[in-house]
Amino acid sequence: MDLGTNTFHLLIAEGESHHYHEIVHITEAVKLGEGGINKGYIIPRAFARGVSCMQRFHDLIEANKATKVRAIATSALRNASNGHDFIEAVKDKTGIAIEIIDGEQEAGFIYQGVKLSGCLSAKTSLVMDIGGGSVEFILGNADKITWKQSFEIGAARLMDLFHRTDPIPPASVEALNLYLEDKLTDLFTATADTEIDKLIGSSGAFETFAGLIAAEKGEPFNLKNIQSCDFDEEELLALTGKIVQSTHLQRAANTGIIPVRVDMIVAASLVTRFMMQRLHIHQVSMCTNSLKEGVLAGMLA
Incomplete structure (x- = not known):
């Protein structure tokens, strides 16, 4: 659980x-x-x-x-x-x-879950898991973790702090970005001399992003049948832009967004866009595995 x-x-x-x-x-x-x-x-x-x-x-x-x-x-x-x-x-x-568990343990389990899926390669990836309370970042490849940390900047916390009116106003977006810039200094220090091959979004909002893009293109999408997928950078940025500008009613009417994610998907979109732009990352993937699969791997081993 x-x-x-x-x-x-x-x-x-x-x-x-x-x-x-x-x-x-x-x-x-x-x-x-x-x-x-x-x-x-x-x-x-x-x-x-x-x-x-x-x-x-x-x-x-x-x-x-x-x-x-x-x-x-x-x-x-x-x-x-x-x-x-x-x-x-x-x-x-x-x-x-x-x-x-503490944030370090949480990040470790997330890495094990993502590793189990086969999403990682010999190149360095940045794994990001956007939860409601915290966001975990893990730098590593298929062999090892080189750095990991958990930050208490989850989508529910950001929504409570910045998403008070809907759609979220530009001033709140700017304030949220400044907040992330301040809170994520350890991440920026860790990545300063690292070439990141891709950003891997672990489950959650990234599953929603993948489903919405597939629906827009009229393509079938079933999370039970996939463990990972790659995003087109322009499609992902366009989608997150639409989400940020949308109203609660528009999001709630979209069957591709599960009810618990209707409002928090805005903060998750902003965090994703911020990371891509701040770290100049052009390749983004989604992995359906996360913490629970990492814990399960240890239990079954």
């Missing part, structure tokens, strides 16, 4: 780490960070949704007779003053012991 700020994921599988069969793979829009993401507190209705979701996950785990179970919690629970209360409530009602 990957217990994120916006979504909780359950993946039940069997087999070997490089060749496994998915039995259950579901995502629940829990919105644990709703209303309190930048206050460091899980509000009561989000708390209740989270516990209820974990009870459903427990029932599926029992029904499928899973023998090894791990529940990994990230930014929202890591930073919430009542995060341990949530962990105790889940343990009491389900018996599931939630592990809170």
Whole structure:
């Protein structure tokens, strides 16, 4: 289980780490960070949704007779003053012991998940995972990680800080970009003397980008059938530009954007554009694997 700020994921599988069969793979829009993401507190209705979701996950785990179970919690629970209360409530009602991991561990698991997909090459890539609470950046290739770090600048946090009116006004976009410039100094230092072959977006918003571009072109798109895809730079920039200029109603009416991502896709688009332009990256790929696949690889190994 990957217990994120916006979504909780359950993946039940069997087999070997490089060749496994998915039995259950579901995502629940829990919105644990709703209303309190930048206050460091899980509000009561989000708390209740989270516990209820974990009870459903427990029932599926029992029904499928899973023998090894791990529940990994990230930014929202890591930073919430009542995060341990949530962990105790889940343990009491389900018996599931939630592990809170730090940003470095999170980035490591994401790398393992992306590596498992075969997206990495001998050249240096920058892996980016845009979550609701944090964004992880990993520099590395198919053999090793050369640098990794987690930053508390996730889409839910950015939306709370900058996306107060819709569509997001140009002044807010400029303020968000200045904020990223300030918060990501460690990343810019790490990449200063590094030639980055491509940016790999790990699951989340990048899956939405890929689906929307395919829909615009009238092409079939099914995440179950792909593990990665390459973007055309101009198509990706054009799409993210449209998203940034769109209204909530326009995004909500688009069946290619899942409800939990309708508003946060704006911040994710801005982060993606900022990274491409700031680091002069022209090749961008999407990888469907992320943290949960990285954790699973270790469990199956």
